Amino acid sequence: MIREKKIRVLIAKPGLDGHDKGAIILSSQLRDAGMEVIYTGLRRTADQIVQSAIQEDVDVIGLSILSGAHMSISGRVLSKMQSAGIGEKVVVVGGVIPDDDIPRLKEMGVAEVFTQKSSYEEIISFIKNSVKD
Amino acid sequence: MASQDKDLEKIRNARKEWEENTLRKNAERLGLKETPVEYYTPLDIEEHDFLENVGFPGEYPFTAGRFAIPVLNAMWGRGKTLGAGKAVRHAFGYSGYGTPEDMRDFYIERGKTPVRGGGPNIAFDLPTQIGYDSDHELAEGEVGRVGVAIDTLKDFEIIYEAFTGDMDIDRIASNWTINATANIIIAMYIALAEKRGIPLEKLKGTPQNDILKEFVARGTQIFPVKHSMRMIRDTITFCTERLPAMNTISICGYHIREAGSTRVQAVAFAFANAIAYFQTVIDAGLDIDQFVGRTTFLNFGGGMEVLKEAACRRAARRVWAKIMRDRFGSKKPSHWIYRELGGGLAGYWTCTKKRPLNNLVRVAIGAVFAAMIGEPPALEPPFDEPLGLGHSIEARQLAADAARIIFEECRLADVQDALAGSYYVEHLTNAYEKEIFDLIEKIDEMGGAVKAVESGWMKNEIIRSSVEFQRKLETGEQVWVGVNKYTEEDEIEVMPPRTSPYRRDRIEDAEKRQIENLRKVKAERDAEKVQAALEKIENAARDEKANLIPFFVEAVREYATIGEICDVLRSVFGEAK
Numbered sequence: 001m002i003r004e005k006k007i008r009v010l011i012a013k014p015g016l017d018g019h020d021k022g023a024i025i026l027s028s029q030l031r032d033a034g035m036e037v038i039y040t041g042l043r044r045t046a047d048q049i050v051q052s053a054i055q056e057d058v059d060v061i062g063l064s065i066l067s068g069a070h071m072s073i074s075g076r077v078l079s080k081m082q083s084a085g086i087g088e089k090v091v092v093v094g095g096v097i098p099d100d101d102i103p104r105l106k107e108m109g110v111a112e113v114f115t116q117k118s119s120y121e122e123i124i125s126f127i128k129n130s131v132k133d
Numbered sequence: 134m135a136s137q138d139k140d141l142e143k144i145r146n147a148r149k150e151w152e153e154n155t156l157r158k159n160a161e162r163l164g165l166k167e168t169p170v171e172y173y174t175p176l177d178i179e180e181h182d183f184l185e186n187v188g189f190p191g192e193y194p195f196t197a198g199r200f201a202i203p204v205l206n207a208m209w210g211r212g213k214t215l216g217a218g219k220a221v222r223h224a225f226g227y228s229g230y231g232t233p234e235d236m237r238d239f240y241i242e243r244g245k246t247p248v249r250g251g252g253p254n255i256a257f258d259l260p261t262q263i264g265y266d267s268d269h270e271l272a273e274g275e276v277g278r279v280g281v282a283i284d285t286l287k288d289f290e291i292i293y294e295a296f297t298g299d300m301d302i303d304r305i306a307s308n309w310t311i312n313a314t315a316n317i318i319i320a321m322y323i324a325l326a327e328k329r330g331i332p333l334e335k336l337k338g339t340p341q342n343d344i345l346k347e348f349v350a351r352g353t354q355i356f357p358v359k360h361s362m363r364m365i366r367d368t369i370t371f372c373t374e375r376l377p378a379m380n381t382i383s384i385c386g387y388h389i390r391e392a393g394s395t396r397v398q399a400v401a402f403a404f405a406n407a408i409a410y411f412q413t414v415i416d417a418g419l420d421i422d423q424f425v426g427r428t429t430f431l432n433f434g435g436g437m438e439v440l441k442e443a444a445c446r447r448a449a450r451r452v453w454a455k456i457m458r459d460r461f462g463s464k465k466p467s468h469w470i471y472r473e474l475g476g477g478l479a480g481y482w483t484c485t486k487k488r489p490l491n492n493l494v495r496v497a498i499g500a501v502f503a504a505m506i507g508e509p510p511a512l513e514p515p516f517d518e519p520l521g522l523g524h525s526i527e528a529r530q531l532a533a534d535a536a537r538i539i540f541e542e543c544r545l546a547d548v549q550d551a552l553a554g555s556y557y558v559e560h561l562t563n564a565y566e567k568e569i570f571d572l573i574e575k576i577d578e579m580g581g582a583v584k585a586v587e588s589g590w591m592k593n594e595i596i597r598s599s600v601e602f603q604r605k606l607e608t609g610e611q612v613w614v615g616v617n618k619y620t621e622e623d624e625i626e627v628m629p630p631r632t633s634p635y636r637r638d639r640i641e642d643a644e645k646r647q648i649e650n651l652r653k654v655k656a657e658r659d660a661e662k663v664q665a666a667l668e669k670i671e672n673a674a675r676d677e678k679a680n681l682i683p684f685f686v687e688a689v690r691e692y693a694t695i696g697e698i699c700d701v702l703r704s705v706f707g708e709a710k
Contacts, residue, residue, distance in 0.1 A: 008269025015259070016351070016353075018351055019351075021391075024600075028603075045270065067278055068279060068521070069278055069544055072273060114615075116485065116519055117487055120607070
C-alpha cells in the first residue's frame with residue numbers, strides 16, 4: 001500500500017550536548033525529501049522527547065548525540081516510549097557513536113545508527129522503508 | 134609612480150595576449166570553453182603597498198607575524214625538543230574524563246611536561262559546563278564523559294593534589310575550557326589558593342569564558358545574553374584588579390568555523406564578539422590598555438583550502454591591529470596584535486571517520502602552511518578524532534612527529550611569512566580584509582554582537598553557510614575524499630592499532646562514584662553557611678553593578694555546589710532561550 005500521508009519525523013537533541021549542526025542540516029534534508037520534520041532544539045529530557053513524539057504524532061524519532069552519552073540516553077528514551085505506549089515507533093540514533101556501541105544500541109531497540117560514514121540518501125531511504133505500511 | 138604604471142600597462146597587454154593566444158589555444162586543445170585555473174600577476178595587487186599592508190613581523194600591521202622572532206619557533210628550532218615522549222603518551226593537550234580522582238591520577242602518571250610548566254588543560258563534563266550537579270536529572274549519562282566532573286571545591290582540591298610542591302599553583306598555569314560557569318571555577322581556584330596560602334597575584338591561567346560563541350556555535354550557555362555579558366564584565370574587572378597574572382578570556386573563531394561558518398564569518402564574528410566584550414569592560418570604567426593585555430584568542434579554525442586559510446589569517450592580524458589602534462585607540466603597540474596560541478590551518482571538521490589516517494595528511498598540510506605564515510605548526514587534531522572521545526597514544530605520536538618533521542626536516546620556520554609578496558596571497562589577503570571589515574560593519578549597524586546574537590541573526594548566518602556547504606557536498610561541487618568521492622569497492626579501509634591514554638573502565642562508573650562524592654560533601658558541610666552564602670549571591674545578582682566573583686568565592690569555600698549557585702542565578706537571570 002502506498003503511503004499518502006507525509007512521513008513525520010521528530011529530530012531531538014537529548015541531554016546536554018550543544019552541537020546542533022548535524023541535527024539542523026538533517027532536518028533540512030528530510031524536509032527537502034518530502035517529510036514533515038519537527039526539530040526539538042537543545043537540552044531535551046527523555047520525557048519531553050516522548051511527549052513531543054506523542055503530541056506531534058510522529059512516525060520516527062531521531063536522537064542526535066555527540067557527547068558520548070548515547071547508551072544511557074537511548075535506553076531512557078526507549079523505556080519511556082514503552083511506558084507511554086508508543087514503543088512500536090521507529091527510533092534512529094545519529095552522532096559520534098563508536099562502532100562497538102552500534103550492535104548494543106540495536107539490541108536495546110534502536111532501529112538503525114547513523115554516523116559520519118552515513119550519507120543522507122542512506123538515512124532518507126531507511127526512514128522511508130521503515131514506515132512503509 | 135609613472136614607471137610603475139608603465140610596467141603595469143606592459144603586463145596588462147602581455148596578459149591580454151596570453152589569454153587570447155596561448156591560453157585560448159590550450160583550452161581549445163583540451164575541448165574546454167574556458168580555463169579551470171586562475172593565474173595572478175602584479176595586476177592583481179595594483180593598490181598593494183608593502184609597508185602599509187605587510188611591513189615587518191612584530192610591527193603594525195602585523196600581517197607578516199605577531200613577533201619579530203616567533204617565540205615558539207625560536208625555541209623549537211634551536212635545540213629544544215617538541216613535545217618529547219611522556220608529553221605525547223600522556224596527552225599534554227586538552228583532556229579530561231571521569232571523576233576528580235581519575236584526573237588527579239592521570240596528571241600524576243603523566244608527570245611534568247613542558248607545556249604551561251606542566252599545568253593542566255582541563256576539559257569539564259557537560260553538567261559542570263552547564264551548571265548542573267552530577268545528580269541532576271539532565272546530568273544522567275553525561276557525568277565524566279566529555280570531561281571531568283566538578284560539583285564543589287572539594288573536587289578542585291582533589292584534582293590539584295597532582296599540583297603541589299614545585300608544581301604548585303603559583304608555578305604552573307591552568308587552562309579551563311569553561312564558559313557559562315567560568316567565574317565559579319575561577320572562584321574555586323581562588324579558594325584553593327587561599328587554602329594553600331598562595332597570593333592571588335601569582336595565579337596564572339586561562340578560562341575560555343567566551344559566552345557569545347556558545348549561543349551561536351557550542352551550546353553551553355545558561356543565562357540570557359545580557360546577564361552573560363555581565364559575568365564577563367565581572368571576570369575582567371575583578372581579575373584586572375586582583376588576579377593580574379590571570380588571562381580573562383579566550384575568544385574563539387574556531388567553534389564558529391566548526392559549526393559551519395565561512396572563514397570570513399569565523400574571523401568577523403569572533404572580532405565582533407571581542408569588540409562587544411571590550412566595550413562592556415570600557416563601559417564599566419576601565420581603559421582598554423588596562424585589560425586587553427590579559428585577553429587572548431583561541432584560533433579561527435580552518436579548512437583544507439590552505440592558501441586561502443593562510444591569506445585569511447594574515448588578513449585577520451591586520452584587521453585586528455587596525456581595530457585595536459584605530460577603533461579602540463590603544464596606545465601600546467604590543468596590544469595591537471592578539472595573543473593567540475595559533476596552530477594548524479586545517480579544521481577539525483575536515484577530518485573524516487572513513488580512512489582516518491587521511492586526517493593525518495590533512496592536518497600535516499594545514500600545519501605546513503601555518504608554519505609558512507609564522508604560526509606554530511600544531512598538528513590538530515590527532516587522526517582518530519572522529520572515532521570517538523579520546524585520542525589514542527599512536528595518533529598523538531604521529532601528530533608530534535609530523536610537527537617535528539615540518540620544523541626539523543622541512544625547516545619551514547627558518548623564513549618568516551614566506552608567502553609574503555605572492556601575487557595571489559597578497560591579493561587574497563587584501564580581499565579578505567575588506568570582507569571582514571564589511572561584515573563587522575554590518576554587525577555594528579544592527580547594534581553590535583550582542584544584538585546580532587540575541588536576535589538569532591548570527592546563528593542563522595552560520596546555519597546558512599552550513600546548509601550551503603552541505604548542498605555542495607550533495608552535488609559533488611565540494612569533494613571530500615573517501616566520503617563523497619573515491620568510495621568504490623576497490624578502495625580499502627586502513628586502521629592502525631589504537632591505545633587509549635585513559636582508563637576506560639573508570640569512565641563507565643564515574644557517574645556513580647561522583648554522585649557518591651557529592652553526597653558525602655553535602656553531608657559534611659555546614660548547610661546554614663551554604664544557605665547564607667547562596668542568599669548573598671542572590672542579592673548581589675539583582676544588583677547589576679555588583680561583581681559576583683567575591684560572592685562565588687564565599688560560597689564555594691563553604692562547598693556550595695555549582696548547581697546550587699547556578700540555580701540561584703537562574704532564578705534571578707532567567708535562562709537563555
